[in-house]
Amino acid sequence: MVLLDLREATGLPISLTEGGRLICDEGVKCEEVSERTPEQVKPFLLDPNSVPDGGALYVMHRDVYAREHREELLRAGLRYDITCIRPGILGEEHVKTVGHYHPRKPGSDVTYPELYEVVCGQAIFLLQKPGGGAGDRIVRFIAVWAQTGDKVVVPPGFGHVTVNPGDTWLVLANWVARGFSSLYDEFRSLRGAAYYCLAGEPPALRKNDLYAAVPAPERLVGTQLWGLDLSPDRPIYTQFLESSERFRFLTRPEEVHWED
Numbered sequence: 001m002v003l004l005d006l007r008e009a010t011g012l013p014i015s016l017t018e019g020g021r022l023i024c025d026e027g028v029k030c031e032e033v034s035e036r037t038p039e040q041v042k043p044f045l046l047d048p049n050s051v052p053d054g055g056a057l058y059v060m061h062r063d064v065y066a067r068e069h070r071e072e073l074l075r076a077g078l079r080y081d082i083t084c085i086r087p088g089i090l091g092e093e094h095v096k097t098v099g100h101y102h103p104r105k106p107g108s109d110v111t112y113p114e115l116y117e118v119v120c121g122q123a124i125f126l127l128q129k130p131g132g133g134a135g136d137r138i139v140r141f142i143a144v145w146a147q148t149g150d151k152v153v154v155p156p157g158f159g160h161v162t163v164n165p166g167d168t169w170l171v172l173a174n175w176v177a178r179g180f181s182s183l184y185d186e187f188r189s190l191r192g193a194a195y196y197c198l199a200g201e202p203p204a205l206r207k208n209d210l211y212a213a214v215p216a217p218e219r220l221v222g223t224q225l226w227g228l229d230l231s232p233d234r235p236i237y238t239q240f241l242e243s244s245e246r247f248r249f250l251t252r253p254e255e256v257h258w259e260d
Ligand SMILES: [Fe+2]
Pocket: 100, 101, 102, 114, 160, 182
């Protein structure tokens, strides 16, 4: 059953269904759909025994596009994805993605960034920058409270987790460089990010004791574009069609001066 028409919010004729899967109208293609089951998320939780049975916690739709835009996406070397995260609590934590880092761009010393958009719902983006070693020493930790329409760039060097603190589905869109694989090992071995986001009003951040060194979290609210030339108002899919040049920072992060 269709829960929500996402055409206006994304710029694509797609809808969200009850189980977190998208329905794409004719002319829109999604190359790959995969789910994260409670069992798969278990190793990344504060309390791994808290996982309920049941359906997917989130559904990832990779490489979504209108057929007439395919060539342009490939030319730009970019991929557009949609992730639908269910509301709920796992032990003390809000439902979240497992978290990952991006690899370095070959031939450079910067990792690939990513651009997120909250299509609907509420999100807390947890961004963490390791200072080398086994990944258990974090030099910067940023929690961004975001809601429908907000855009958040994950800058080079940061790993990221997305939390759904709301009581409705959180739908996220993202643009990212094609063809690299995310790195999950650090988040798995350290059982999540350097802070857990605990349910409550407001949600609280609790330090993850498996990390050796963690700074106090910086708290930010709303769109975070780090000085990039993007509109905070229009859907990121539409903006790509208007000016793919503005998305070059995703494939050429080494050419950008990244603001603090
Ligand atoms: Fe990512």
